[in-house]
Amino acid sequence: MAAxxxxxxxxxxxxxxxxxxxxxxxxxxxxxxxxxxxxFYGGMVRVKSVLNMLMMSFIAIGIVTILWTLYGFSLAxxxxxAFIGDFSWFGMRNIGITELWPGYSIPxxxxxxxxxxxxxxxxxxISGALADRVKFTAWSLFIALWVTIxxxxxxxxxxxxxGFLYKHGVIDFAGGTAVHxxxxxxxxxxxxxxxxxxxxxxxxxxxxxxxxxxxxxGLLWFGWFGFNAGSWLGSDGVAAVAFTNTQVATAxxxxxxxxxxxxxxxxxxxxxxxxxxxxxxVAITPSCGSVSPLGAIVVGVVAGVGCAAAVGLKYKFGFDxxxxxxxxxxxxxxIGSLIIGFLATGGxxxxxxxxxxxxxxxxxxxxxLGVGVVLFYSLIVSAIxxxxxxxxxxxxxxxxxxxxGIDQAEHAETGYDFAGVGGAARAVxxxxxxxxxxxxxxx
Amino acid sequence: xxxxxxVVKPHRLDEIKEALQAFGVHGLTVTxxxxxGRQRGHTEVYRGAEYTVDLVPKIRIEVLTEDADxxxxxxxxxxxxxxxxxxxxxxxxxxxxxxxRVRTGERGPDAL
Numbered sequence: 001m002a003a004x005x006x007x008x009x010x011x012x013x014x015x016x017x018x019x020x021x022x023x024x025x026x027x028x029x030x031x032x033x034x035x036x037x038x039x040f041y042g043g044m045v046r047v048k049s050v051l052n053m054l055m056m057s058f059i060a061i062g063i064v065t066i067l068w069t070l071y072g073f074s075l076a077x078x079x080x081x082a083f084i085g086d087f088s089w090f091g092m093r094n095i096g097i098t099e100l101w102p103g104y105s106i107p108x109x110x111x112x113x114x115x116x117x118x119x120x121x122x123x124x125x126i127s128g129a130l131a132d133r134v135k136f137t138a139w140s141l142f143i144a145l146w147v148t149i150x151x152x153x154x155x156x157x158x159x160x161x162x163g164f165l166y167k168h169g170v171i172d173f174a175g176g177t178a179v180h181x182x183x184x185x186x187x188x189x190x191x192x193x194x195x196x197x198x199x200x201x202x203x204x205x206x207x208x209x210x211x212x213x214x215x216x217x218g219l220l221w222f223g224w225f226g227f228n229a230g231s232w233l234g235s236d237g238v239a240a241v242a243f244t245n246t247q248v249a250t251a252x253x254x255x256x257x258x259x260x261x262x263x264x265x266x267x268x269x270x271x272x273x274x275x276x277x278x279x280x281x282v283a284i285t286p287s288c289g290s291v292s293p294l295g296a297i298v299v300g301v302v303a304g305v306g307c308a309a310a311v312g313l314k315y316k317f318g319f320d321x322x323x324x325x326x327x328x329x330x331x332x333x334x335i336g337s338l339i340i341g342f343l344a345t346g347g348x349x350x351x352x353x354x355x356x357x358x359x360x361x362x363x364x365x366x367x368x369l370g371v372g373v374v375l376f377y378s379l380i381v382s383a384i385x386x387x388x389x390x391x392x393x394x395x396x397x398x399x400x401x402x403x404x405g406i407d408q409a410e411h412a413e414t415g416y417d418f419a420g421v422g423g424a425a426r427a428v429x430x431x432x433x434x435x436x437x438x439x440x441x442x443x
Numbered sequence: 444x445x446x447x448x449x450v451v452k453p454h455r456l457d458e459i460k461e462a463l464q465a466f467g468v469h470g471l472t473v474t475x476x477x478x479x480g481r482q483r484g485h486t487e488v489y490r491g492a493e494y495t496v497d498l499v500p501k502i503r504i505e506v507l508t509e510d511a512d513x514x515x516x517x518x519x520x521x522x523x524x525x526x527x528x529x530x531x532x533x534x535x536x537x538x539x540x541x542x543x544r545v546r547t548g549e550r551g552p553d554a555l
Contacts, residue, residue, distance in 0.1 A: 265488045
């Protein structure tokens with residue numbers, strides 16, 4: 001993202017109200033992606049766990065916002081070392097409201113709130129792999145610990161001007177490594193530790209509400225313009241190219257996934273269209289500031305077809321990645337990050353050129369380094385974290401609870417009121433006003 | 444008296460209802476059901492994972508009738524339910540001991 005630093009650093013920037021307004025709106029766009037993700041995932045689970053799935057995303061908004069305000073922004077973005085920041089901005093203190101983000105024409109506060117939204121959606125992405133079976137308290141604790149020891153340092157390494165990967169020249173425009181590979185590898189680490197869903201590979205796990213999945217995919221697509229174009233941290237031509245590339249790659253990936261599954265399985269499915277679109281969004285995330293719109297078509301097709309093929313791996317290797325977080329986000333993130341090494345034109349946001357534009361293999365090796373460091377750091381630390389939680393408080397609910405439905409066990413609610421025989425709700429007034437419900441019925 | 448039970452394709456419900464009304468039937472009970480006969484279920488694909496759905500949606504219609512009308516009534520239902528394609532369903536009848544209209548307490552054919 002901060003590659004613009006080099007081009008803009010020459011002149012000392014002053015506050016630009018156009019860019020500031022654009023960035024505040026972009027932050028709101030990135031926020032809407034998390035509820036969008038909740039719907040995208042929520043529609044894919046069975047009817048008995050839709051609320052739990054939605055809550056796993058919504059709780060991330062709550063927890064990460066508070067941690068970010070307390071110490072997250074400071075750890076992720078205060079310049080201090082190559083790996084992590086410090087506590088200088090604890091509680092957002094010592095940040096002047098007129099102070100600009102170094103090298104840019106937007107206030108630090110704008111940058112901080114924009115980056116907060118990225119820190120929220122990254123752990124929420126992991127939740128899809130754990131569907132139906134984790135304790136809500138364990139998940140909440142996992143989010144708090146995971147952002148602290150995985151997300152904040154990784155964001156620092158990738159995006160902070162003194163970050164180790166940033167200084168090495170790894171290009172990650174909007175989060176192919178820091179967000180998507182990070183979340184996908186973490187998902188893989190956790191599911192290798194915790195138990196599988198009851199009936200994995202035996203029972204059908206049919207999505208209970210595909211219209212909800214389509215709605216979620218639509219919200220993600222919409223919000224992603226803030227995610228990608230906003231990552232330029234200014235409103236100019238580069239932001240416009242990033243915006244265009246986001247649209248083009250997503251469309252191409254949706255078509256790629258649909259054609260793949262038509263040839264392979266015989267039908268064009270709605271789940272395929274939604275998944276294809278998301279795979280394209282993921283892959284264009286790191287590369288939208290490096291490729292041309294024609295390059296974006298290639299990014300999209302490779303991601304759409306590649307991810308459609310990758311989602312089958314979980315059955316081959318026997319890891320229960322419930323909603324294909326690894327197959328879509330980790331694989332899509334890897335595709336998008338590495339493809340920069342081939343398709344970077346050197347003429348958009350960054351000057352580095354890929355193999356096909358006469359830049360040789362230099363950038364490709366840098367991209368491999370970024371992918372490898374983030375992937376293995378996140379995979380290993382997340383697996384250890386999940387192991388500790390699982391051995392102490394227990395990460396998963398009991399199999400009985402899972403079969404009966406996690407919504408009722410963890411949230412005391414049911415997603416839809418299908419009042420059948422014996423299923424209609426009866427109010428227990430005693431919990432509201434202290435009188436017994438038999439008395440209330442008599443009255 | 445007899446009870447006639449028909450398990451048929453859901454989208455034929457309106458035709459069957461109209462045919463029964465035209466025949467002079469005053470009441471019936473419909474429940475949503477699922478099952479399969481010779482046609483078995485169908486296959487669905489989600490991100491490449493194929494699921495066979497064995498039980499397909501059906502509706503179950505029940506009509507109480509006098510013995511004399513039973514055969515003709517079955518014909519009416521069969522005609523209205525038929526599409527000629529596999530999965531059209533089945534109709535059968537059983538003898539009924541008694542029937543009571545709850546509101547008035549009438550019994551037997553008077554309760555129909």
